[in-house]
Amino acid sequence: MKLEIKNVSKHYGRKKQALQDFSLTIENGILGLLGPNGAGKSTLMKIIATIHKPTNGIILLNKNNIIKDANYMRGQLGFLPQDFGVYPNLNAFEFLTYIAAIKGVGGNALKTRITELLDGLNLLHAANKPIGSYSGGMKQRVGIAQALLNDPKIIIFDEPTVGLDPEERVRFRNLISDLATSRIVILSSHIVSDIDVIADQVAIMKKGALLAKGDLQYIIKEVTGKIFEVSIDSSRFSDFKHDQFVLSATRSQGSITVRYFSENPVEGSIQKKALLEDAYLHLTKS
């Protein structure tokens, strides 16, 4: 599987430019998409999912232009939108059967697949209750299940872990980890640790443009050896923030432990192992 995004731009009206000449090639594996609000992640995902059309550019899936032939993509797509909803009067089983029909899949295997998915996502006990009575996390898991119904070759998850408790987040990661070998999985999240753990490749976006793309080591390389921690008096924090690129701060009994990026660390600082979050913050804030 090979997805090529070539010079894609998306304008909303004259002023708002959600994507600017965006290019990216994705092959089998999990691609983590990171970026602040308004970076264009959701727009990009909706364009790949054939919901929106780009203003310019093309997208090729195995050399097929999906802008012209959207059904080629739709036939092998699993998509979890960020702001999706459900029909509250249907139960999970009915809803998934409906989505399967919309996707054009069925047959004897469908019922088993739905049951297995519901079981794997810890929803089987509530499968016969109307979805309107589900909690936010349960609805999110129904959304994840529908994305996986048709054995998709391209899976797009837009903020899949929103509303999931830590245990469910771990279960989700385990669930999709074995998909990466023969499929393209695109995953966006604000929770950097989710991407850190499961993504093979990371793409960082800002203001509709691609800032960096590569494996974790490549992304982190930028900041490796430049991440430090120092404990300072809380009264000095404001000045410190002004002088240094602060990544995070933890308050404890009158002092503050500051994690920061610097090529010239202040005295008393301890060098720390660089993390994806450090690289992300450095790239998007600098």
Place this chain on the structure above:
Amino acid sequence: MKPFLNVILLDYIIRIRSYSFLIILYITTAISYTFVPEPNANYSTIRIGEHVGYYNSAWFGYVTAIMTSIFLSLLGFYLVNNSIKKDLNTKVGQIIASTKIKNFTYLLSKTLSNFLVLLTIVFIIFVMSLVLFFLYNDGFDFELAQFIYPYIIITIPSVFFIAVLGVVFEVLLGKYSIIQNIMFFFMFSFLLLYSPQKEIEYAYDLLGSKIVIHQMEETVRSILPVEKADTDMTIGYVLANTIQAKKFKFNGVEFSLVFMSSRLLWMILGILLIIILSPIFHRFTVREYSLPKKRTKSRHIEHTPKEIILSTLPIPHTKLSMLPLIKTEILLLIRKGSLWLWLINGTGIVLLTTLNIKTAHQFILPILWFLQVHRLSDITSKEIQNHTFYFISSSFRPLQRVLTSQIIAGCCLMLFLAAPLLFRYAIEMSVLEILSIALGAFLIVSIAIFLGIITKGKKLFEVFFFFVTYANINVIPVVDYFGGTIKNTSHTLIIMCMTIIICSLSFLKRKLEINR
């Protein structure tokens, strides 16, 4: 005071910015254009026997004012009676409930914002009446007072009370929009039929139109000999050539102090109703509207989920059959609304079976179909309301499969309800009637789908269906979409053509949306 005014103003802005409001304004402008017919037109809106008024300022002012009062009392209610529900559905209500705002202040702000919405429409009709006066000028002087008085004394108090009723019905019957519709339907019918006998009784006329009608009838009576005094008033769209009608000069009404006070009292009564209802307002503690009462919240129970490996799960086959889609669409239609509505439907089906076939066809069928208004109105817009639009638009051939299944499901529901009547006609071998009913079902479902697609909401269809049903019950042939009164092949062919055109437009619009 300023925050209170801001709440009203912002609520008003939110509502007038909606796409459906824009469409309603277009429709209002178009309808108000017809309130006073063009001099050569083949219809009349207000006619006293064979008489219509000279096109002077008073005729324009009073005719448009009472038409607005009647038209907007009916349409306006359906337009504004979801303002609290909107806050509930968008969860803004929960934020409001956690603020210091008093129930009375909140309800009053909703009432005033409803009023402003209706007032906007009144203003457009008022401007249109001025435009029409200059357009069809019969050589009479322009008298602004003859335009302003009737609007202030008749129309504005009526629409204010309708704005109040919108809130009152929501507070009392917020969960049950279908009961609101039915109750208002009866209430409006009563208001139209109310016939004051004495001077003082005009004060009880909420719509305020009876006193003007009485004055017009009196004017015609005064110019006719007693034996020829045909002064029966007809209001509404009646086929009759305006230029051939006899003319009389209408100089407006001198409103008595009692009548003018009564109009003010209606407005005060409205505010009193809000004060009385404030203590029982639910303040958003009710559960979501879409859920029946008894259902309990699903809790996360102790359960060890199975560890599954996705790559080993059975793979479903490609199956492009529309049957599962149609089945689910029917299921969604059936499950919408409470069980007791199905009991009413059951009663309707029994009446279709037992009553005289003409009565069943002409009156019971349109009412029974109208009772499905809440099911049909969001048949296509439910995807927007429930945020399932992305699933549909990223699905395989959504246009051909999903939209078609929605049309088929809607028709199945309507035909199921009409089944006893169809069966009776089948026994009588009345093919035209069967065809008319089937096409009627198809047409009304197509309109529901089309209006849902273009407005992305359900209000416009609800208002439209209400008007059509009301007109059909009053046996107005032009709106007979199901062959209740007109039984000829050419009418059936017109219905068929309309259905095809509306369906094609729906497919076209949906295609544009998907391709966008």
